């Protein structure tokens with residue numbers, strides 16, 4: 001049996017979208033495929049890079065704390081903007097206060113669009129968003145905000161939450177913000193390899209995992225683990241030729257909003273009719289965690305996976321839902337999607353920070369989940385007729401609309 005866990009160790013470094021390191025990770029995965037004698041395609045796409053000139057927050061003319069300009073936020077120019085200071089605690093607070101020209105602090109990293117709308121209308125001078133944990137000695141601040149936030153209307157910077165706390169305690173009369181994010185472009189890549197089915201080559205199953213990580217995270221759990229898992233599935237089917245065709249894709253730039261997979265489904269829209277199911281793996285192999293399948297497909301598949309768990313003696317929690325990962329890009333184009341993951345407990349293995357450590361993963365957990373996933377896929381592949389309907393049920397279509405913010409979830 002091949003050691004696929006090994007790939008997690010090989011990818012154990014920060015792999016921010018568009019960076020040299022993401023490209024290094026791409027080369028590692030490509031090499032893994034080439035040594036297996038497989039033909040590999042690399043598809044490049046362009047993303048917004050994170051670059052900025054020096055950013056500063058000044059209180060009484062002195063530099064107050066570290067600030068990081070948000071990607072795609074408005075610039076203050078080299079002169080900066082000076083204004084009164086305001087602390088916004090909520091939507092209502094933003095609504096109630098006089099904010100014109102003020103530098104506003106909001107205590108979260110991710111911000112509700114409604115607050116952004118109010119702040120735009122109120123013509124604020126700039127926005128400080130908080131990052132990290134209040135009792136951390138050091139906070140590593142990423143320039144990437146939520147994919148859903150539009151920061152083009154005013155300057156936005158991230159600061160450590162403990163500095164936000166200091167600011168509110170001090171309540172300065174006047175602050176000055178200098179933030180100069182630069183428009184830059186970077187290249188990110190999707191990596192694809194294919195196996196041709198022996199009996200039903202016209203039908204396909206696609207396997208997906210993202211290989212990028214967020215700044216400051218070596219991304220072992222999120223998601224070198226998934227990269228290694230689909231490599232394990234690939235190895236299984238290299239030894240046991242599939243009846244249906246299979247496509248394996250390692251996506252770049254998932255962490256900034258499923259960008260790699262979105263680009264892929266757009267570019268290959270005419271091929272999606274052949275794809276019967278997307279099997280995505282994102283965050284697997286932790287020592288402490290619950291094995292789950294999150295399924296955007298008909299309810300029958302949810303029950304099938306649950307029953308297969310009972311049959312095999314594998315505890316797996318199944319649900320019909322949207323999982324925020326690359327399978328969702330396929331589901332949104334009508335391809336049923338199943339994501340396998342290991343959900344870690346609160347206080348256990350972490351993601352999106354420097355604590356995403358390989359020490360929290362285990363070969364045992366990885367192999368156990370892998371065995372089950374291979375069993376599931378084998379059954380799908382060997383089915384006389386493909387069992388999963390190529391239909392996304394209405395409740396999931398609604399959830400996709402909420403996820404992509406095309407519709408608002410009805411209140412009550």
Ligand SMILES: [Zn+2]
Nearest residue numbers: 222223282283
């Ligand atoms: Zn992930």
